Every structure is written in C-alpha cells, then in structure tokens.
Amino acid sequence: MxxxxxxxxxxxxxxxxxxxxxxxxxxxxxxxxxxxxxxxxxxxxxxxxxxxxxxxxxxxxxxxxxxxxxxxxxxxxxxxxxxxxxxxxxxxxxxxxxxxxxxxxxxxxxxxxxxxDHPSLFHGSRQQTITLDRAITDEAELRSELTSLLGARVDQVTVRQLDLVRDLTVVDVQYRTGRPAGQVTAARTESARELEGLVAR
Structure with missing residues (x-):
C-alpha cells in the first residue's frame, strides 16, 4: 500500500x-x-x-x-x-x-x-552572448558599446573571444532591463529640445 x-x-x-x-x-x-x-x-x-x-x-x-x-x-x-x-x-x-x-x-x-524559477525573482536581470562586429580591447569602451546597444545597465562583461584578424568580439554580458539613468536623461533633454524647436517654428 x-x-x-x-x-x-x-x-x-x-x-x-x-x-x-x-x-x-x-x-x-x-x-x-x-x-x-x-x-x-x-x-x-x-x-x-x-x-x-x-x-x-x-x-x-x-x-x-x-x-x-x-x-x-x-x-x-x-x-x-x-x-x-x-x-x-x-x-x-x-x-x-x-x-x-x-x-x-x-x-x-x-x-x-x-x-x-519564479518570473518575479530577479525579473530585470538578463544574460546574453553577443558578437560585436569589431574588436574592442578597451573594457570601458566595450561596456559603453554594450550599454548603448542594449539600452540597459551592464553589470558584468566576460570576453569569450577577441579576434583581431576578423575584427570581432564575443562577450557574455549580464545586464538589467530598462534604460540607464544617463540615457533616460539624455533622451528627455533631446525630446525637450525638439519640442522647443517645434514651438519656435
């Protein structure tokens, strides 16, 4: 039984x-x-x-x-x-x-x-393997490029492959969804300028 x-x-x-x-x-x-x-x-x-x-x-x-x-x-x-x-x-x-x-x-x-595995647990955290079409040796430049590409805050970057012959970089990147604060501010400033230009016309 x-x-x-x-x-x-x-x-x-x-x-x-x-x-x-x-x-x-x-x-x-x-x-x-x-x-x-x-x-x-x-x-x-x-x-x-x-x-x-x-x-x-x-x-x-x-x-x-x-x-x-x-x-x-x-x-x-x-x-x-x-x-x-x-x-x-x-x-x-x-x-x-x-x-x-x-x-x-x-x-x-x-x-x-x-x-x-609950969706609400660390729901903003993401991980991707990304191949960039140019070789980037400077870590600060690499982070800036990934931040601009993903529109998100980059937490960690691990370079998997750096090919100077074929001019590409393969990285594992952990990031948080949503625009970084700096990009949000820049976007708002640009929108404000466009609005002022339309009003001036």
Missing part, C-alpha cells in the same frame, strides 16, 4: 513540476522528457528496491542518470535543474519506504523549483 501511495505522490509531483515549467517556458518537448525520465527512473528504482543491491550500485545509477544531456539540442542550466528534479522525484519515490519523508522531500524540491 505504501508503494502505491509513493507512486501516486510521484505522479502528482512530476505533473505539478511539468505544469510549472510549461506555463513559464512553453516547451512541450521538454515536458515530455521530464515525464518520461521521471517515470522511467521510478520504475528502475522500484525494481532495484525488490532485489539485493549495494549502496555503490545505487549511487552509480544516480550518478549516471544525473549527467544525462541531450546531444541534439542545447539546453540551459534552467532545464538541467528541471531534469535533475525529475530524476530526484523518481528516485525518492522508488527507493523510499516512508511516505511522510518522501512527501516532504518532494514538496521541498517542488517549492525550490517554483521559487527559484
């Missing part, structure tokens, strides 16, 4: 996880992957629980499953977190013997993903 309850708890948990991910990111293919990985791991864990296994074998299985990556498409660290959560939910339900403990751990995983 406990096993059936754990299976039901896992199915409820993975369904909630998949719904949270789909409502926020709208990738149907990864929802299918999360469900398949979770149910598959649950089935394997239940089978392992019925036979004599060593701790080393269980840890080895967890290690192999935890590094699953799709080679056909690139997935972000966010998707890796959801994959790991789907794996953990299946293993907890398949190997646990205590429903209250398993339920508490599942709820903790769901709460962590729900909070950590």
């Amino acid at each position: 406990t096993t059936l309850a754990l299976i039901a708890a896992d199915l409820v948990a993975i369904t909630m996880l998949a719904l949270v991910y789909f409502r926020r990111h709208r990738r149907r293919d990864l929802v299918t992957a999360f469900l398949g990985v979770n149910v598959g791991v649950l089935a394997v864990a239940l089978v392992l629980g019925t036979v004599q296994t060593t701790i080393g074998l269980g840890m080895g299985l967890f290690g192999v499953l935890s590094i699953i990556r799709l080679r056909s498409t690139e997935i972000s660290q966010r998707e890796v977190a959801y994959y790991f959560a789907a794996l953990a939910l299946g293993l907890i339900a398949g190997l646990s013997t205590s429903l209250p403990l398993a339920g508490g751990l599942m709820a903790m995983i769901l709460a962590a993903l729900w909070l950590g």
Whole structure:
C-alpha cells in the first residue's frame, strides 16, 4: 500500500513540476522528457528496491542518470535543474519506504523549483552572448558599446573571444532591463529640445 501511495505522490509531483515549467517556458518537448525520465527512473528504482543491491550500485545509477544531456539540442542550466528534479522525484519515490519523508522531500524540491524559477525573482536581470562586429580591447569602451546597444545597465562583461584578424568580439554580458539613468536623461533633454524647436517654428 505504501508503494502505491509513493507512486501516486510521484505522479502528482512530476505533473505539478511539468505544469510549472510549461506555463513559464512553453516547451512541450521538454515536458515530455521530464515525464518520461521521471517515470522511467521510478520504475528502475522500484525494481532495484525488490532485489539485493549495494549502496555503490545505487549511487552509480544516480550518478549516471544525473549527467544525462541531450546531444541534439542545447539546453540551459534552467532545464538541467528541471531534469535533475525529475530524476530526484523518481528516485525518492522508488527507493523510499516512508511516505511522510518522501512527501516532504518532494514538496521541498517542488517549492525550490517554483521559487527559484519564479518570473518575479530577479525579473530585470538578463544574460546574453553577443558578437560585436569589431574588436574592442578597451573594457570601458566595450561596456559603453554594450550599454548603448542594449539600452540597459551592464553589470558584468566576460570576453569569450577577441579576434583581431576578423575584427570581432564575443562577450557574455549580464545586464538589467530598462534604460540607464544617463540615457533616460539624455533622451528627455533631446525630446525637450525638439519640442522647443517645434514651438519656435
């Protein structure tokens, strides 16, 4: 009876996880992957629980499953977190013997993903990899160029490639959405001047 309850708890948990991910990111293919990985791991864990296994074998299985990556498409660290959560939910339900403990751990995983991926958490922070069509060696000039290009406050810039032959720069940039204060002031000043010119005419 406990096993059936754990299976039901896992199915409820993975369904909630998949719904949270789909409502926020709208990738149907990864929802299918999360469900398949979770149910598959649950089935394997239940089978392992019925036979004599060593701790080393269980840890080895967890290690192999935890590094699953799709080679056909690139997935972000966010998707890796959801994959790991789907794996953990299946293993907890398949190997646990205590429903209250398993339920508490599942709820903790769901709460962590729900909070950590909530749209209102650091909603203004963005990260992009940008290729500029000229080689910029001066960091201050690079920041100024990115600020002007993105219309946002640049927090951190990491140069990934500086090609002086092909005249390009590849950077990872973390920034906050919205115009920097200086640009906003400049834009307002320019608008005021245009308005004064129209009035003068």
